[in-house]
Amino acid sequence: MQPLAQPVVLTPTVQANYMLNCMGCHLADGSGAAGKVPSVRDSMVILSQSVAGRRYLVQVPGASQSPLSDLELAQVLSWMVRNLSAQAVPPDFTDFTAAEVASYRSYPLVDVRDTRARLLQAAARSADAGD
């Protein structure tokens, strides 16, 4: 028997929303399943640093089509960046807002994998150029 948590510690709402809407595929630590579900651990910080990357994170089907409200989705995305990233979160990271989510969410992302690969390559190139 798996015992109930004693004492019962409530899961924070934003984490509970991650669990109920994202964790089934992305797993508790965001690592996903190789070849099936991309890991978010190495990409959330990079993508959240650019406008195009932030738009992608909102538009990706699992996010945009979730039953979460714009505010809840903004909170979950910010929580993921802060809690599931393998890299340190840069001090200038800005949380997602409901308005930002609303502005991207209604536009469907057609080519998910290519968009993701392109954004991460572009980020890597600009990082190299900056070095």
Added chain:
Amino acid sequence: MPSSIDALVERLARNMAQRISRRSFIGGVGALLFGAAGMPLLPVARGESTTPARPDAATDPGDPQACEYWRHCAIDGFLCGCCGGSGQSCPPGTEHSAVTWVGTCHNPGDGRDYIISYNDCCGKSACGRCLCSRHEDDKPLYVPFRSNDYNWCPGSKVGIAYHCTVARIVGVAK
């Protein structure tokens, strides 16, 4: 180092040979073997003993093996507890699919909603016992991450053969 062990064993063996006759030594070993056979070394009677009352029955009511158990409110499959595993662990020879669906179930014992991860156990053919199909708050197939109708075993490392399902508590919603 080995030479000192050799010397020790040799000394003990010579000592014993001088003090104990071969016949009494064999008799002693025989008595030991015979005596051991009379002792129940394995707890063979455990399966027939009555199940003790669960200590947390007030806060966790119901029979964990039953489909009606509260943690099974949205499970769809064979209960692993009937298949050689338990309510939260896969039977031997199967591997759980990490990728799965997650829902909440209301615990009537303490009035809280628990976040439950329904993980399929994969790698063997269907268990076939204790089929349980409940659909509290599960969604149609077109909302895949909230639907219990999927076989989640493609998310495991051992392929699509589905055996049974576990219901693990992963959080407390409210």
